Amino acid sequence: MKRPPTTDPFTRQRGQILVLFALGLVAMVAMVGLVLDGGDTFAQRRDQQNGADLAAIAGANAYMNVPGSVAAKTAAAQAAALAAATGNRYGHGTNDTSVTVNVSLLSTGAEVKVDITKPHVNNFARIMGMNTWGVSVTATAEAGTIDTAVGSAPWTMSIKFFDGHEIGQTYDFGEGNGDYPIGALDSSWTDFNGNNNVNTSEVVGIIEGTNVVTSTFAFGQYLGQHNQGFHNALYTEVNDHLAGTDVPVPIVGPGGPEGENCNVPLQAHEDGCFQGWAIFHVISASGGSDKVIRGYFTGDFKKFPLTVGECTTAQQSAGTCGVITTSALGGYLVRLTD
Numbered sequence: 001m002k003r004p005p006t007t008d009p010f011t012r013q014r015g016q017i018l019v020l021f022a023l024g025l026v027a028m029v030a031m032v033g034l035v036l037d038g039g040d041t042f043a044q045r046r047d048q049q050n051g052a053d054l055a056a057i058a059g060a061n062a063y064m065n066v067p068g069s070v071a072a073k074t075a076a077a078q079a080a081a082l083a084a085a086t087g088n089r090y091g092h093g094t095n096d097t098s099v100t101v102n103v104s105l106l107s108t109g110a111e112v113k114v115d116i117t118k119p120h121v122n123n124f125a126r127i128m129g130m131n132t133w134g135v136s137v138t139a140t141a142e143a144g145t146i147d148t149a150v151g152s153a154p155w156t157m158s159i160k161f162f163d164g165h166e167i168g169q170t171y172d173f174g175e176g177n178g179d180y181p182i183g184a185l186d187s188s189w190t191d192f193n194g195n196n197n198v199n200t201s202e203v204v205g206i207i208e209g210t211n212v213v214t215s216t217f218a219f220g221q222y223l224g225q226h227n228q229g230f231h232n233a234l235y236t237e238v239n240d241h242l243a244g245t246d247v248p249v250p251i252v253g254p255g256g257p258e259g260e261n262c263n264v265p266l267q268a269h270e271d272g273c274f275q276g277w278a279i280f281h282v283i284s285a286s287g288g289s290d291k292v293i294r295g296y297f298t299g300d301f302k303k304f305p306l307t308v309g310e311c312t313t314a315q316q317s318a319g320t321c322g323v324i325t326t327s328a329l330g331g332y333l334v335r336l337t338d
Contacts, residue, residue, distance in 0.1 A: 041120045045135050051088035052116045052139035053336055058084035059101060059112035060141035060334045070110075074103045077112050077143075090116050109144020111337070140338035152248040152277075154191065154206040154234075155293070156223055159253030159275045160184040162301055170283060172292040179224035180252050180272030187293060189231050190223055190250065198225035200233055207237045217274040219303075223252055224272040235287030242282045249280045251301045276303040 059081030066076035081101040082092060092099040097118040104111045119132040157173060158181040165171065165184055173187040180188045191198050191206065205211025217223060253275045278301035283294045 055081040055085040056139040056141035060143035064143040232287040238285035
């Protein structure tokens, strides 16, 4: 007689455990693979970002320093950026690496943007069918003239100060509760708009850096606050955030470019016309019954309209975009912006 097949429950359970273990092992290997390949990808991205940063700076530096036409500077910037990327193991076309360099002209100078894309070759993640995944980074550097007052003071001062008062000497500049300064030691708050009422919280944001304003003013353009406010709380803000720093201050005075009043709808303002900028060192500020900003001008005012960084249509027509020019703010820059 034949012995009947075994029906031992332990034997059946042992077979189930082997199946579950095999399935679990695949899942665990896949998870470990994602962790290991993910960490290695992060390290590649960081190194790749460093390569893009250095390439962008190299391109901007070449644009600044290579003599010749804008076209020559652009070509030099592209070549320098590609060479820097190659020197950092990210040569275009090598190991499926793609490097693109774009040079955009600014009002004075140029912006160099470098994009690097390279696949990461996976090891463990191949189990899940992911042989590679792409890693892309970008970096932007700027070369040009300092022509924008970044972090400028949200108040105006009078051009009359520079007729008889000493540069470098400390004065108390008071608030005359007007839309714009009238006397030599007068000041007035502004939001750099010139067309609406100044709001205290809005100016607080400008001082603290949470409200970033970009404006361009031409000679004779009105710059005032419209609501003649003391804005007492702003003195504490200036004292807390700007004491001990140098800030560009808009300078206003009488007359537009031809001596006429600067005009806004329904009003003419004799002393609120934009005349230029000056660097002011803030020592302290106090509100209450004082309402003064204490400090001194580090130099004479600059009769120079400030511009934003973009190349305007007029500059495009004149063919002056990208030209490195001298600056009333006195400097050149090559900086990584993104």
